[in-house]
Amino acid sequence: NAGVTQTPKFRVLKTGQSMTLLCAQDMNHEYMYWYRQDPGMGLRLIHYSVGEGTTAKGEVPDGYNVSRLKKQNFLLGLESAAPSQTSVYFCASSSGQGSNEKLFFGSGTQLSVL
C-alpha cells in the first residue's frame, strides 16, 4: 500500500528550465493538493483539485500550473523555473472535505533552481 508517492525526490534546475512533478495516490481519493515549504514559512498551498478534471488556485499559484487528467494523479508544472521556486514540495490527498477529512502526504520533492 504505497499511499501518496511523489516523483522525483530531488531535482536541480537551471533558471528558465521547465519540469513536472508527479503525485500519485492509490487510495481512490477525490481531493489532491500541492504545497510548498520554505524555511520558517510552514506549508503554503499552491493549487488543489476536488476531483478528476478540476483544479483551483491556492495561496501561492503564480508560476505554477497543474493538471488532474486522471483521478489518481496530480501534476505540478513549472514552465520557466526561477530561483524563488527553490523549495520542498509536498503533495497530499484526502477522501473529501467533510467532518473526517484527513490529509495524507507524500515524502516531498526537494527542488533547487540555480
Next chain:
Amino acid sequence: DAKTTQPPSMDCAEGRAANLPCNHSTISGNEYVYWYRQIHSQGPQYIIHGLKNNETNEMASLIITEDRKSSTLILPHATLRDTAVYYCIVRASFGEAGNTPLVFGKGTRLSVIA
C-alpha cells in the same frame, strides 16, 4: 492572512504533558479545527480534529474552549519522538463553498528534552 495563531516554539521535559495552544478567534460555527505534526522534513501527519467537544485518540487530546476561539493540543506523556512542528489548521477563506482547502500556518516547534 493567518487564521490561526500559535507560539513559534515550546520546550517540554520528557515524560511530562505537552500543552500546545492555538488561537482561532475567527473560526465559523461549523468549522473544524485540525492538528497535524511534521517530524524533521517528512510530510505532515494527521493527529486529531474537533468541532465543539473535547476529543481524544491514541495520539493526543484536543481541548476546545466553549466559545471555540481557541484550543489546546495535549500530548499526555511527551517522548523524544514527539519533537516536531505542530500545526493547528482550519479551512481557507478562499475557495468555493464546501470545497475550501486546509491551509497551514507556521506552527509551533516543540522540543522534547531528556
